Amino acid sequence: MFAARRNISGGSPYEPKLGYSRAVVQGDWCFVAGTTGADPVSKTFPESVLDQARNTLATIRGVLEAQGFALSDVVRANYIITDPAYMEAIVPALSETFGEIRPAATMIVAGLVNPAMKIEIEVTAFRG
Numbered sequence: 001m002f003a004a005r006r007n008i009s010g011g012s013p014y015e016p017k018l019g020y021s022r023a024v025v026q027g028d029w030c031f032v033a034g035t036t037g038a039d040p041v042s043k044t045f046p047e048s049v050l051d052q053a054r055n056t057l058a059t060i061r062g063v064l065e066a067q068g069f070a071l072s073d074v075v076r077a078n079y080i081i082t083d084p085a086y087m088e089a090i091v092p093a094l095s096e097t098f099g100e101i102r103p104a105a106t107m108i109v110a111g112l113v114n115p116a117m118k119i120e121i122e123v124t125a126f127r128g
Contacts, residue, residue, distance in 0.1 A: 003027035008067060010059075023063050028128035030069045034080070034120040035059050036112070045116035049086045053093035056121045061097075064125055071097060073125035077105040080120040084109050090119060 003026060009015055010022030023032045037052025038045050040059070046052055061071055077098065081087060087107060098105075103123070112120055 006067075008063065010063070023067065025067050028126055030064060030067055030073070030125040030127075032060050032063050032123045032125070034078075034122040035063075036114075036117045036120050045114070045118070049081070049083075049089045049118040050093055052117070052119050053090040053121075056119060057093055057097045060121060060123055064123075069125045069127055072101055073127045074098065074101055074103045074123045075126050076124040077103045078122045079105065079107040080110050080112065081107065082109070082112055082118050086118060 006025040007021040008023040008025060012022070015021060020033055022035075023030055025031075035056050036045070037049075037055040039055060046055070064070060064073065079090075079094075081090070112118075
């Protein structure tokens with residue numbers, strides 16, 4: 001018997017338009033969609049890539065915890081940054097969050113859909 005799939009909405013108007021969910025939970029797995037670093041109150045992007053990374057990781061933590069997962073359940077992380085120089089700048093946020101967890105990870109340099117976005121992170125968590 002397979003566990004029911006649950007699509008988790010973050011409330012973004014883009015979810016139904018673009019056909020995606022903030023996260024998908026299937027059994028003991030949680031797949032969190034690419035998440036960017038807008039300030040949760042102002043909905044604007046801080047100038048600092050480190051601040052954006054911290055906002056992104058806080059959003060991801062909230063999504064995971066709301067579904068009964070923890071950051072320690074993260075087994076895979078994909079980081080997308082828009083400038084290779086940002087790698088060193090985000091080290092504090094990544095080591096604070098994943099330093100002991102050490103998920104399998106990939107870092108990619110690519111453009112994002114909004115020039116104010118400097119980082120996007122997606123994770124996969126498993127609690128089995």
